[in-house]
Amino acid sequence: MPQLSIMHDVLSRQRAAFVAARPEALSVRRDRLKRLKAVLIENGDALCAAMSADFGNRSREMSMMSDIVAGVGMVNYSLKHLDRWARSEKRHANFPLGLLGARSELRYEPKGVIGIVSPWNFPVGLTVNPLAQALAAGNRAMIKPSEFTERTSETMAELFARYFAEDEVATILGGPEIGQEFCGLAFDHLLFTGATSIGRHVLRAAAENLVPVTLELGGKSxxxxxxxxxxxxxxxxxxxxxxxxxxxxxxxxxxxxxxxxxxxxxxxxxxxxxxxxxxxxxxxxxxxxxxxxxxxxxxxxxxxxxxxxxxxxxxxxxxxxxxxxxxxxxxxxxxxxxxxxxxxxxxxxxxxxxxxxxxxxxxxxxxxxxxxxxxxxxxxxxxxxxxxxxxxxxxxxxxxxxxxxxxxxxxxxxxxxxGVGPSGMGSYHGPEGFKTFSHARAVYRQPKLDITKLAGIRPPYGAAIRRTITQGLK
The missing domain is CATH 3.40.309.10 (Aldehyde Dehydrogenase; Chain A, domain 2)
Structure with missing residues (x-):
């Protein structure tokens, strides 16, 4: 199908741009977050008008608070904490390796291209919030907003195209069939917000490419x-x-x-x-x-x-x-x-x-x-x-x-x-959101000392490895 071909092409170009740009400075991430904030602040009234038209009636004040102000808040929160989140974490090296010069660390690195499927009930806020944290983590993003809020989705598509290059943020419009095909793309991570019944189909579609999934569902609270x-x-x-x-x-x-x-x-x-x-x-x-x-x-x-x-x-x-x-x-x-x-x-x-x-x-x-x-x-x-x-x-x-x-x-x-179980899988917001859209990459640095010989791990085995085994069983 032509639309499927377009989606694959956008995904390929975003991934190529992501790979070519690595490693990107944190200043690039900050710039994208500031542009996302500008989308909301400079176009809040237009987005609220579109939401009200889609619903038949929706208070501008409520939309401003729930979608626009909330989105700006998530962008500001991500900007405030980005430096700390992106910092490598020192981890403990097993005794006695740490004493001998071994070092362990954890690095939070961007995954690549994030797919975001957003719902109709808060169409702007539930698009911008995960997008902010995906961008903070250094990723590109493809967005599939709801067809039930058609005017809002079209407005977001026009605005994102104005403030971002397509290889940074791209919007895919269409109905359920397009949504199903979107969820089957080989993203580096997929976030879906919607009904539990649809979440099951999303998980099946993502499984074909072993795409990690965050499901924000619902249930009876x-x-x-x-x-x-x-x-x-x-x-x-x-x-x-x-x-x-x-x-x-x-x-x-x-x-x-x-x-x-x-x-x-x-x-x-x-x-x-x-x-x-x-x-x-x-x-x-x-x-x-x-x-x-x-x-x-x-x-x-x-x-x-x-x-x-x-x-x-x-x-x-x-x-x-x-x-x-x-x-x-x-x-x-x-x-x-x-x-x-x-x-x-x-x-x-x-x-x-x-x-x-x-x-x-x-x-x-x-x-x-x-x-x-x-x-x-x-x-x-x-x-x-x-x-x-x-x-x-x-x-x-x-x-x-x-x-x-x-x-x-x-x-x-x-x-x-x-959520948990039928109400969802995984989470975002907080530092957990940054980690959701990041790959936690373990890095271990071995000292110059020949550890395997010292511990007797290198054959032929003898008394040294038996001492290591005895010590390990204590």
């Missing part, structure tokens, strides 16, 4: 409300996290676990807090649309399935607006009570403004429920009981944790971000 939690404060923070981007976030609270004697109080607090943030929704620019009609219908289907199987649906619609009659893809928050695992809403990642609520009698019941399901990308605990907090964190497994809020751990630049 639980939120546990402890009895010691301030209900109103927790409800405000949970509501904000659930309603941001209309819940279309891989880290959004997917379901809520509350003490059985505080369920009604918690639901009432959620309704009040969400109503205060969004007194109206249909004409409210602060509240984002669902990405398209197909996704809207899917979310409505999850609610309908749950209700048909016995759940109670509580719609948070403070202005009593008619969402069905509106020619929009906006949806209000729907809280679901009396849910169980037989409902699709408790099986699939929701990715929208639907919040199931389950109750528990003792904290171990909540912990057991979390542990009976796939390891989530995020886990959130609200409460002031330190012993209970420690019990939740020590007895569960998740990609990351935020205590007394939701999702905030991903905004900490110095913390790695990634």
């Amino acid at each position: 639980p939120t546990i409300l402890g009895r010691s939690a301030d209900t109103d404060r927790a409800a405000g923070r949970i509501g904000l996290a659930k309603m941001m981007n209309a819940g279309q976030i891989c880290l959004a609270p997917d379901y809520l676990l509350v003490p059985d004697d505080r369920e009604k109080q918690t639901i009432a607090a959620l309704k009040a807090q969400v109503s205060a943030m969004y007194p109206t929704m249909l004409s409210n620019d602060d509240y984002a649309s669902v990405i398209n009609a197909r996704h809207r219908d899917r979310l409505q289907g999850l609610v309908a399935d749950a209700v048909a199987k016995g759940a109670e649906a509580i719609e948070v619609n403070p202005a009593g607006e008619d969402f069905a009659a509106a020619n929009l893809n906006k949806l209000p928050l729907t809280i679901l009570r009396n849910v169980d695992d037989g409902m699709k809403v408790m099986q699939d990642e929701i990715f929208g403004p639907v919040l199931p609520v389950k109750t528990y009698k003792a904290i171990d019941e909540a912990i057991d429920y979390v542990n009976a399901h796939d390891h989530p990308l995020g886990l959130y605990y609200f409460g002031e009981d330190k012993a209970e907090e420690d019990r939740v964190l020590s007895r569960t497994i998740s990609g990351g944790v935020t205590v007394n809020d939701a999702m905030f751990h991903v905004s900490m630049d110095d913390l790695p971000f990634g």
